[in-house]
Amino acid sequence: MRFGGLVAVNNVGFSLAKGAVLSVIGPNGAGKSTLFNVITGVYKPTAGTVTFAGAEITGKPAYDVVERGIARTFQSSRLFGDLSVLDNVIIGMHTRTRTGVLDALFRPAASKREMAACVAKAEALLKAGSGDLYDQRYRPAGALAQADRRRLEIARALASEPKLLLLDEPSVGMDETETDALVADIRRLRVENPELAVILIEHDMRVVEAFPDNVMCIDYGSKIAEGSFATVRSDPRVQEAYLGKAAADA
Ligand SMILES: Nc1ncnc2c1ncn2[C@@H]1O[C@H](COP(=O)(O)OP(=O)(O)OP(=O)(O)O)[C@@H](O)[C@H]1O
Numbered sequence: 001m002r003f004g005g006l007v008a009v010n011n012v013g014f015s016l017a018k019g020a021v022l023s024v025i026g027p028n029g030a031g032k033s034t035l036f037n038v039i040t041g042v043y044k045p046t047a048g049t050v051t052f053a054g055a056e057i058t059g060k061p062a063y064d065v066v067e068r069g070i071a072r073t074f075q076s077s078r079l080f081g082d083l084s085v086l087d088n089v090i091i092g093m094h095t096r097t098r099t100g101v102l103d104a105l106f107r108p109a110a111s112k113r114e115m116a117a118c119v120a121k122a123e124a125l126l127k128a129g130s131g132d133l134y135d136q137r138y139r140p141a142g143a144l145a146q147a148d149r150r151r152l153e154i155a156r157a158l159a160s161e162p163k164l165l166l167l168d169e170p171s172v173g174m175d176e177t178e179t180d181a182l183v184a185d186i187r188r189l190r191v192e193n194p195e196l197a198v199i200l201i202e203h204d205m206r207v208v209e210a211f212p213d214n215v216m217c218i219d220y221g222s223k224i225a226e227g228s229f230a231t232v233r234s235d236p237r238v239q240e241a242y243l244g245k246a247a248a249d250a
């Protein structure tokens with residue numbers, strides 16, 4: 001993915017199996033979020049392809065990507081701050097609901113039934129995660145504390161019933177206890193849905209360490225190491241990328 005003269009993501013090839021977790025690490029500006037933007041069709045890559053569940057989805061519009069089963073959270077919150085917590089989750093379901101404007105007008109009973117089912121499902125998602133989002137379900141999302149906003153972003157992404165969940169720095173703004181609860185949430189999700197694949201962009205090594213099998217480090221747009229957390233962490237190029245050359249030599 002090029003932006004003018006800048007190659008933001010350069011030959012970052014990988015594949016991910018059903019049910020697997022990939023942690024993506026790398027310094028600020030490495031190209032991690034851009035990778036998500038390419039996968040989800042926010043950007044059409046200058047070269048290369050994205051294939052999901054056997055179909056090429058390179059540059060497909062965001063709604064199409066969601067419909068195929070990829071959901072994401074954003075590094076900076078994209079919640080609807082004036083809408084309630086519950087409504088934010090219900091919005092995440094729109095690709096899985098059938099009721100359109102005409103149904104709402106001409107089949108009010110069917111559309112009412114579907115809405116009730118959506119509310120029940122949204123409430124279940126709010127109850128399932130850590131924190132007390134359910135108790136706050138009628139509050140405007142903009143009034144939530146930072147950690148709850150991150151949790152709500154995940155609940156909204158899950159509302160689309162994804163096969164692949166992309167989390168962009170979900171632990172930002174969380175303290176250690178909240179971060180541990182986030183790890184527990186992701187673990188629970190995988191137990192409940194063993195086919196769910198997750199790509200996790202993280203700066204917090206506490207989280208990466210919890211999903212240590214499959215880690216990839218990007219620097220200046222290129223993949224510089226991949227493997228288990230132990231392998232990647234001890235790679236001199238990774239240490240150099242994070243700490244600078246002098247520190248790595250020392
Ligand atoms: N739309 C864009 N136009 C131009 N340059 C962009 C655009 N989006 C990203 N970039 C550049 O691409 C590079 C990678 O950015 P990206 O946001 O992917 O980094 P990141 O690894 O997510 O960093 P961070 O850890 O700070 O979130 C940066 O140099 C950034 O300035």
Ligand SMILES: [Mg+2]
Binds near residue numbers: 075
């Ligand atoms: Mg980023």
